[in-house]
Amino acid sequence: MKRELTITTEPLDEAKLVTQREMSHEMGAAVYFAGVVRATEDGKTISAIDYEAFKPMAERQFHLIFDQVEKRWPIEAIRLIHRLGIVKVNEPSLWVEVIAPHRGEAFAACQFVIDEMKKVVPIWKKCR
Numbered sequence: 001m002k003r004e005l006t007i008t009t010e011p012l013d014e015a016k017l018v019t020q021r022e023m024s025h026e027m028g029a030a031v032y033f034a035g036v037v038r039a040t041e042d043g044k045t046i047s048a049i050d051y052e053a054f055k056p057m058a059e060r061q062f063h064l065i066f067d068q069v070e071k072r073w074p075i076e077a078i079r080l081i082h083r084l085g086i087v088k089v090n091e092p093s094l095w096v097e098v099i100a101p102h103r104g105e106a107f108a109a110c111q112f113v114i115d116e117m118k119k120v121v122p123i124w125k126k127c128r
Contacts, residue, residue, distance in 0.1 A: 005081075007081075009083065009084050012095050023077065028100075028103070029102055029106035030099050034095055037090065037093055049086070050087075052125075082094050096113055
């Protein structure tokens, strides 16, 4: 399984990410998820979220999650980008792309990655 992990302070360009997709002719599903900062957090209005991470541990945890995905589903590739720093409302902070033979596997793997990330990856957010 091909893995691409980026933790960056640079803005995410969703259109560019889609055009950079790589997949073999045997694959039939490309699932994308963009996590976007919303204007409310815990019932309070915000203008942005400031993301921080312990990058070496975050990278390790992401790769452990990818290991689990590789064991559970026939995924060809995973690409995940997470922003750090200040991300304004309506801007994406997370991009997950899963390439698989069929949509069921791609959706399941994508959901698993996001759920596990929220549980174990040391990325913290401070609302602004």
